[in-house]
Amino acid sequence: MALSPIVSSKGTTWRGGLTMCLLTLFATLHINLFGQSVALTFLPVIGVCLWPRFSNPPASIVLLFIFGLLLDFLTFEPLGIRSLIYLIIFTVFRPDLRLKSFRFNMALAYWIGAILLSLILSYFLGWLGRSVKPEWTALLYQGLLAMALFPLIYGIRHIFKTLMKDVGLRGF
């Protein structure tokens, strides 16, 4: 088996998987506050955006495919639509090629870009899948909600990073 030197990917892919698992479960929940419904369907896109830099790319792709499919199963949306969206975002943003660890401004810019891309993809793939134009106001509302939640998720990630030792080596 040929070996090549690289920074260890061991122990970082599971973190991305765990984050995606939690975000997928939260994405299926529905909250109603003061008469306003709060749907978090776009929340897992944060997981794709903040995917660990030094993760194993093939394993990451498989995990993204599985979690995308799981969300489709749970939300009864066209099968494969989330997997396609996650894979396209992963291909465009390539977290494994990121040189530096995220700072807040950079992460926010990434996040807004990813949300806009996933909104466009959701609209057109949903249209193709259901042969009916999706309700764009619902899409936009969910996208804005996901953007508003970003600082919270980033904060939780930051706390998690601080709690973990040797973050530089682990590449999170």
Place this chain on the structure above:
Amino acid sequence: MYRSELNSPRATHITLLLAFALSAILFAADRNSEGFLEREKVGVGSVISPILTVISHPFRGIENFAGQFKDRNRALAENKALKEELYRLREAKERSDIVAMKLARFEQILGTDFGGDVPQQKIAARAVSEIDGPFVRSALINAGRKRGVKVGHAVMTVDGLYGHVLRVGSNSSRVLRLEDLNSRIAVMSSESGATAILAGDNSHQPVLTFASDIAEWDIGSTVITSGDGGVLPRGLPIGTVANGGPSRLVVDLNVTGSPIDWVWVLPFTPISPPEADPVSSDGDSQIAEAIGASGQESP
């Protein structure tokens, strides 16, 4: 530190291509086949619903807290209105009891018993996941076949009809909400008795279509299930009629705006068509006898 060939760019590209191809195949298959991987979808829902029940607990707490806060603000005004309503209802209940007594007496005299359409037995369940997405308006509840839930059963909240059961797993069921694009419910106006079809359009206000007579639908009149088609029981409250634009009537659903936590599944048995409910040979002979008897009696 090292990585193996499994971690190489080539392996990444192959995995990515395979994942894309598989996703596209699933997407195309789901588009062309309505019941594609239906059993698996129900199975995944059954497995995940207990986890979602646990995770949703804190959120239900937040919802209830927000609801209480809102309720307290309007408690005084509501209290006054409720007292007035209570006085009116007491009188109405007395009259209703007398009418029910008369009806029971008439039924006894005529030897008939129409009974009530709405079943007495209810199956309580929790809505663990509600999808308010751009494509689907559905919910996952944590009661399934093991508790007697079947496809087509009506699902209610304390406010009114929420939807009907679309798919059933062993421990969970998928509910198609009234707002969903595919939802079609036979309804009637409780005031005029006019009938229509309530069609969901993925908005919060489903549309009244195929109205028997549009003039008989007044803004603000109460919409209930008509029981036509024998799929849902008659008389389940749905909402009130609202103006949805020129010659377009929509319905303000009773369930809109309130947090959905507990729901009730009504195990209503739909009317079977004669083909599925054949008369036994004894029944045939009885009918033949009855026809013969009536034939002999006639001049």
